[in-house]
């Protein structure tokens with residue numbers, strides 16, 4: 183009987199999850215596994231929402247954002263008794279390998295599960311936060327950046343028409359990747375991220391000079407949610423620069439949208455690598471893309487280290503914080 187291999191998504195949804203699901207199912211089947219789908223992430227693993235995959239279940243999904251398998255954040259998965267229940271669900275169906283498409287939290291969860299019951303897993307990095315150590319890229323990031331770019335371009339139209347400042351808060355949890363990359367690619371005047379020191383006095387002097395001497399009529403500031411400065415900065419601009427200011431929190435719009443070409447292609451590469459890794463006997467490996475090369479790393483090197491922003495990106499963005 184063919185060995186069962188289950189595919190699931192977990193944590194914040196990210197564009198690119200659907201192409202990864204489709205490719206993982208098809209490649210696993212081609213390798214002789216019996217592919218299964220787990221719906222609703224870790225919650226579904228516990229509650230037995232597991233079905234055998236077929237072509238129909240994964241067709242017509244490439245262009246769709248989010249995850250057709252749905253996702254969850256599960257408090258119960260921290261409890262060994264619920265993890266045991268999840269294990270029994272897999273065992274009953276002959277599922278002996280797992281692919282989890284998600285973020286660092288999901289990898290930690292599956293690593294705990296592996297420590298408990300020895301179910302090998304492969305992780306595919308998928309989170310708009312781009313905060314997973316060891317990989318330069320996580321699925322969903324390019325699509326999120328393009329959603330942000332489109333929003334900032336639109337906000338610029340109204341900002342310039344009304345001579346206003348706009349503070350735009352972007353997601354990323356504790357990581358400033360989305361904010362910094364967006365600030366650079368959208369031509370923001372100010373960027374605040376957790377990884378960069380900022381100096382409001384210096385920012386104020388720079389922009390005041392531009393307003394008074396260089397005809398600056400509006401300001402775009404991009405702030406990472408992790409610095410928790412959006413409200414303060416909006417008030418500060420009004421008071422210190424005497425410019426009318428508005429705050430836009432982009433929120434979950436950043437998580438949606440049809441995956442970009444890059445996210446679709448990266449999804450295929452990661453999915454094939456994940457099936458290959460499991461087939462080669464890897465037990466708890468995370469797929470990574472680093473310096474132009476695909477590979478995988480043991481889970482502990484990924485979850486025990488903190489993702490660091492590219493120093494070149496930091497150098498480029500530093501002037502936006504002073």
Ligand SMILES: Nc1ncnc2c1ncn2[C@@H]1O[C@H](COP(=O)(O)OP(=O)(O)OP(=O)(O)O)[C@@H](O)[C@H]1O
Pocket residue numbers: 192193194195224254255256257258259260284285286287288289290291292294308309310311
């Ligand atoms: N140490 C752990 N033991 C058991 N379960 C865990 C552990 N850490 C995380 N989890 C489970 O993994 C789920 C997903 O983690 P988390 O919410 O951090 O999202 P993520 O996978 O990092 O994705 P994202 O950051 O993009 O939202 C958690 O809700 C929890 O159910």
Ligand SMILES: O=P(O)(O)OC[C@H]1O[C@](O)(CO)[C@@H](O)[C@@H]1O
Pocket residue numbers: 194285309310311353354355407437
């Ligand atoms: O969707 P939720 O549970 O509100 O979580 C929001 C968080 O998830 C992410 O979108 C992805 O981790 C973060 O950027 C954000 O802080």
Ligand SMILES: [Mg+2]
Pocket residue numbers: 193285286287309311
């Ligand atoms: Mg995470």
